[in-house]
Every structure is written in C-alpha cells, then in structure tokens.
Amino acid sequence: MTPQTDESPLVDDIAARIRARIMNGELAIGKPLRQAALATEFGVSRTPVREALRQLQNGGLIEMQPNRGAVVRVPAPWEVRQAYEVRAELEGMAARRAASRITERGLAALREHNAVLCEAVARVAGEGPRGGSGEGVHAEGASTTTTAANDCFHTVICEAADNPWLTRMIDRINESFPRNVSSLALAGDERHRQLNIRQHDAVIEALAAHDADRADALMREHVISSGEHLTAWYERRSQTVFHG
Known part of the structure; x- marks a missing residue:
C-alpha cells in the first residue's frame, strides 16, 4: 500500500x-x-x-x-472472457430488478440510446467503402458517440435496478478495460453491430413487458456475446500491438 x-x-x-x-x-x-x-x-x-x-x-x-x-496494458483474452462472464451475471441481475422498477421515461431513454447506435450503423452502411483507410477513420471518429450511447443504455438499466452495490460492482469491471475498445471492435463487424442493436431491442421489449426472467436471460446472453466478440478482438490485437 x-x-x-x-x-x-x-x-x-x-x-x-x-x-x-x-x-x-x-x-x-x-x-x-x-x-x-x-x-x-x-x-x-x-x-x-x-x-x-x-x-x-x-x-x-x-x-x-x-x-x-x-x-x-493489453488485457489477456482470457481475462476479458472471465470478466464478461461475471459482468453477464451482474447485468442480468440488474435487468431482472429493473423489469419491475423501470419507468416509461427510462424505457424512452433506452430507445433513444439504441437509436443512436442504429443511426451510426445506417450512416456507415450508406457511405460504403471510401477506399484506403477512409472507413476506418470514420469508425474511430464515431466511436465516442457510439461508446457513450452504449454505456448510457446499460447505465439506465443499472439505475432502474436501484442497487448501488450492484452498480459499483459492474462499474469496477467496466473500468478494467478501455471503454472505446468495444466500439472499435464493433466498427469492423457490421453483423455484430446489428446483432448488438437487436439484442438491445429485445431487452427493451422484455423490460417494457415487466418480464424479469426474460430480461435477465436476454441481458446475460447479450453481455456474453459482447464478451466473446471483444475477446476475439483482443486475441487479434495482442498478436500485433507490440510488433512493427
């Protein structure tokens, strides 16, 4: 100490x-x-x-x-996977609690944040390849907005769960990895970007229906899926980051 x-x-x-x-x-x-x-x-x-x-x-x-x-530091892929396994359980619990507590205002906020992600996907798809490194520049430029929207989506659910201990534990895991990396990992994978949005939509529907079991299961599935995608990104990145 x-x-x-x-x-x-x-x-x-x-x-x-x-x-x-x-x-x-x-x-x-x-x-x-x-x-x-x-x-x-x-x-x-x-x-x-x-x-x-x-x-x-x-x-x-x-x-x-x-x-x-x-x-x-470049986290080891196994660290990312294990962290997201824990995060999935915690965020599943948050979604379960939120299902009986979230307000219409909270649901509207979730839809708004997910709409930002939808717009980013549509914008990139509409522009198409620019040649050279143009698409990569665009993706990184948009990462601040998409990272914030994605983080806010999860924050709204944590706030609705109304358990400060749970929120602190989730925050501790999130603070272990650079927050922009998730957006960078998604930027190169249109299929996973669309999956991310669909999973958010499904969570919103479960919360709107006050279905705690479904909200819990969908959130755990979403976080595990995101963790596997991020783990694969770190696996690729760890092979090249200290070379060249």
Missing part, C-alpha cells in the same frame, strides 16, 4: 487524468507512457508521475516492461 504523503492528492489527480485518457482511447493499448513527457505536460516533477503510474499499474491498466517502461 502506498503511504499517504502531502503529494497524495496530486498523485491521485494525475492518475485520474491518465486513467481517463486510457479509458477513452486517447492513450491506446500498447502505448508507452514516458515519465518525462507526462511530467512536462502536467507541469510537475517526475515523482508524482511515477507514483501515479504505480497506482495505475496496481489497478491493472498499465504494466512495466523491460526496456520500454510503463505501457498501457
């Missing part, structure tokens, strides 16, 4: 700022984190930066590699 010092609030602030950049994809997995550059950017000495990186290492977001120093 890191002892408390007068610099602890500064260390926590720097760690939070770096964590936010990792989670939104600004600092990509596999990217080296140079202490000198970060210290200059934040206008501090290397000491609080070093402590902040140690804090993030303890949290599993970065790792120390020989001859490279601190690097944004």
Whole structure:
C-alpha cells in the first residue's frame, strides 16, 4: 500500500487524468507512457508521475516492461472472457430488478440510446467503402458517440435496478478495460453491430413487458456475446500491438 504523503492528492489527480485518457482511447493499448513527457505536460516533477503510474499499474491498466517502461496494458483474452462472464451475471441481475422498477421515461431513454447506435450503423452502411483507410477513420471518429450511447443504455438499466452495490460492482469491471475498445471492435463487424442493436431491442421489449426472467436471460446472453466478440478482438490485437 502506498503511504499517504502531502503529494497524495496530486498523485491521485494525475492518475485520474491518465486513467481517463486510457479509458477513452486517447492513450491506446500498447502505448508507452514516458515519465518525462507526462511530467512536462502536467507541469510537475517526475515523482508524482511515477507514483501515479504505480497506482495505475496496481489497478491493472498499465504494466512495466523491460526496456520500454510503463505501457498501457493489453488485457489477456482470457481475462476479458472471465470478466464478461461475471459482468453477464451482474447485468442480468440488474435487468431482472429493473423489469419491475423501470419507468416509461427510462424505457424512452433506452430507445433513444439504441437509436443512436442504429443511426451510426445506417450512416456507415450508406457511405460504403471510401477506399484506403477512409472507413476506418470514420469508425474511430464515431466511436465516442457510439461508446457513450452504449454505456448510457446499460447505465439506465443499472439505475432502474436501484442497487448501488450492484452498480459499483459492474462499474469496477467496466473500468478494467478501455471503454472505446468495444466500439472499435464493433466498427469492423457490421453483423455484430446489428446483432448488438437487436439484442438491445429485445431487452427493451422484455423490460417494457415487466418480464424479469426474460430480461435477465436476454441481458446475460447479450453481455456474453459482447464478451466473446471483444475477446476475439483482443486475441487479434495482442498478436500485433507490440510488433512493427
């Protein structure tokens, strides 16, 4: 455990700022984190930066590699799969609880967030290939919007479940992996993007019908499916991220 010092609030602030950049994809997995550059950017000495990186290492977001120093960590595929197995059970429970508690306003919010995902899929399909790397640029540019919409969809259900302990446990799992990665994984797979939307629609229907058993089962199926897709993405990514 890191002892408390007068610099602890500064260390926590720097760690939070770096964590936010990792989670939104600004600092990509596999990217080296140079202490000198970060210290200059934040206008501090290397000491609080070093402590902040140690804090993030303890949290599993970065790792120390020989001859490279601190690097944004690439999770092992088995870690992703196991995390999503747990998340599926927790979010299934959230959907079960939400089925008897969600309001019409909550259902409208779910439909709105899923509509954003539908529009993104339709927009990409309508534009078609642009040649070169144009489609990839578009997909990454849209990832912030789609990531937010997808996260908000799940957040609405967690809020409707009305169990802060459950929400905190789900948040802890989500904070273990960069949030933009799910959108990047979906961006290259139209079939899975459409499946994601259909699964959301099915969950909404079950919640609207106040069918707790069906909402639970559909949400668990959805999260497991997403976890398998993300695991496959990490498997491919882990083979190339440190090469070239």
